[in-house]
Amino acid sequence: MLHYLMICIPLLGAALDIFDVLFTPLGRLIILAAALVGLVAAVRRPSFSLCPQLARSALISLAGAVLTFVLSTQLNLGAVVASALVGLVGAQVLQGQDQVVLYLGAFVGMSSTLRFPSLAPLIVAGLLGGCLFELTDECWVGVGGRLGTIAATAVVIVLVITGGGL
Amino acid sequence: MLTLLLGIVIALVCGAAGFWLRQHTKLSVVEVSALLALVAGLILPRVFTAGGLFALICTAVSYAAMCSNKRIKSYLDMLTVSFVCALIIYFGQNVLVGVGGRLGTSAALSVLIFVLISEQFRPDQAQSEQGVKR
Numbered sequence: 001m002l003h004y005l006m007i008c009i010p011l012l013g014a015a016l017d018i019f020d021v022l023f024t025p026l027g028r029l030i031i032l033a034a035a036l037v038g039l040v041a042a043v044r045r046p047s048f049s050l051c052p053q054l055a056r057s058a059l060i061s062l063a064g065a066v067l068t069f070v071l072s073t074q075l076n077l078g079a080v081v082a083s084a085l086v087g088l089v090g091a092q093v094l095q096g097q098d099q100v101v102l103y104l105g106a107f108v109g110m111s112s113t114l115r116f117p118s119l120a121p122l123i124v125a126g127l128l129g130g131c132l133f134e135l136t137d138e139c140w141v142g143v144g145g146r147l148g149t150i151a152a153t154a155v156v157i158v159l160v161i162t163g164g165g166l
Numbered sequence: 167m168l169t170l171l172l173g174i175v176i177a178l179v180c181g182a183a184g185f186w187l188r189q190h191t192k193l194s195v196v197e198v199s200a201l202l203a204l205v206a207g208l209i210l211p212r213v214f215t216a217g218g219l220f221a222l223i224c225t226a227v228s229y230a231a232m233c234s235n236k237r238i239k240s241y242l243d244m245l246t247v248s249f250v251c252a253l254i255i256y257f258g259q260n261v262l263v264g265v266g267g268r269l270g271t272s273a274a275l276s277v278l279i280f281v282l283i284s285e286q287f288r289p290d291q292a293q294s295e296q297g298v299k300r
Contacts, residue, residue, distance in 0.1 A: 010271040014261045065266075079266075080207035080225050087200030103196045112264030125266070142234030143277050144247075145226070148270005155266045 003045060006038030006132065007139045010152035013160075022156075023164035031160045035153075042135040054134045057101045061130030062123060064090065064105020069122055072109065079110035100147065104129055107151035115155070121162050129154035169216045173223050174252045180206065180224040181248025184231025185241055195232040202228035222269060223255045229273035237277060243284070251276035 012034055016022040022031070042048060064086055071082035083106035090102035108129045109122070116122040132150050140146045180202055187198045206224030211217035227248045231238075238244050254272045262268045 010262070010265075010267060011275065013265075014258070014271065017261050078207060078211075080203055080221050084200040084204035084207055084225075087196050088204060091194055091197045091200065099194065099196050103200070107267045107270055109266060110269075111266035115264040115266075140274065140278075142237045143274050143281075144230040144233035144237070145270045145273025145275070145277060147232075148229055148267040148272075149274045150267070150270075152262070152265055152267025152271045156262075159265065 002041035003038055003136065004139055005034045006042060006153060007136045007146070007149055009034055009038070009156055010149050013152070013156040023160070028160045031156060035157050039135070045138075047138070048135070054131055056098075056130075057133050058127045058130035060094070060098055060101045061105035061108065061133065062126035064102040065108035065122055065126030065129065066105075066119070068106040068109025069111070069116070069119070070109075073113050079112075083107060083110050101130055101133055104133055104147040104151050107148045108154055110151075111155055115159060115164070121158050125154045125158040128157065169219065170252075170256050172214070172216070173220055173256055174249060176210070176220050177223050177227045177248040177252035178245050180227045181231060181244045181251075182241060184228055185238070185244040188231060188235075199228040199232050202231065219256070219259070223252050226255050226269040226273045226276075227251050229270045230277055233277055237281065243280065246284075247276050247280045250279050 009031060013022055013031060016027045016030065021027040068079070068082045068086045071077050071085060072079045077085070086106040086109070087103045091099045094102055105126050108125050111122065111125070116125075129151050132154055136150055140149070184198055184202055187193055187201070188195070191198075193201070203225040206221045206228070210220040210224065214220055230247050230251050231244065233247070238247060251273055254276055255269070258272060262271070
């Protein structure tokens with residue numbers, strides 16, 4: 001059950017953000033501790049294996065994140081339109097789980113330039129999003145918004161490490 | 167207050183549209199969600215002063231519409247989730263600003279709240295579902 005901690009990180013982050021402590025040392029410690037415990041629990045599950053699918057998902061998610069971020073910020077389409085375009089086009093090009101992972105990456109790419117002033121942390125968040133998709137495959141199955149929550153988990157973890165932006 | 171009411175109405179329309187698309191077309195969940203978000207993102211900001219917020223609400227509702235048929239079984243279920251989702255987006259505008267996935271998190275939260283509440287009102291169904299799982 002501890003691996004559920006990972007997918008709950010955005011909710012934890014939101015609660016901390018309401019009290020303005022998310023990017024304080026205490027908030028960062030709480031998020032990183034939750035992420036670490038969740039990660040260890042997820043990796044120790046019997047069903048987990050370090051298969052090529054993990055790398056594949058990470059790369060597809062990265063592509064979705066970068067494409068959306070570029071469309072949103074460089075072409076000024078806005079995050080909503082950019083992610084929707086990436087999702088729609090991805091659904092025509094990719095099959096099955098791949099289109100879902102690309103859409104997850106698109107959610108990562110909806111982040112603001114104030115949070116990610118450069119591409120490097122976004123790339124890390126994109127890769128992390130794909131990995132987390134595989135690590136949390138048993139969590140919240142069939143719940144709408146699950147992909148966005150996984151994306152937010154990746155973004156929050158990266159922001160907590162890099163300082164939070166803004 | 168008017169913004170909230172209008173946001174709720176738009177969320178309900180979007181939720182119903184999403185559910186209809188899921189039930190009556192062969193579009194994948196990603197296509198349904200992206201289509202709704204695209205239409206909302208292109209039209210609403212040009213029509214309403216608070217169109218940006220309404221587009222966010224619709225986008226979040228479109229994510230909630232990605233629920234499986236086991237989680238959301240009817241239009242009433244979807245409308246309830248859409249209502250909760252609109253409230254969360256409206257009152258949570260200052261939370262996790264600029265964080266990608268925020269809308270999805272709000273959508274997931276609204277679905278989870280709905281599931282918890284519906285299990286309180288329909289304990290027999292919840293128990294029978296648990297029985298099936300076992």
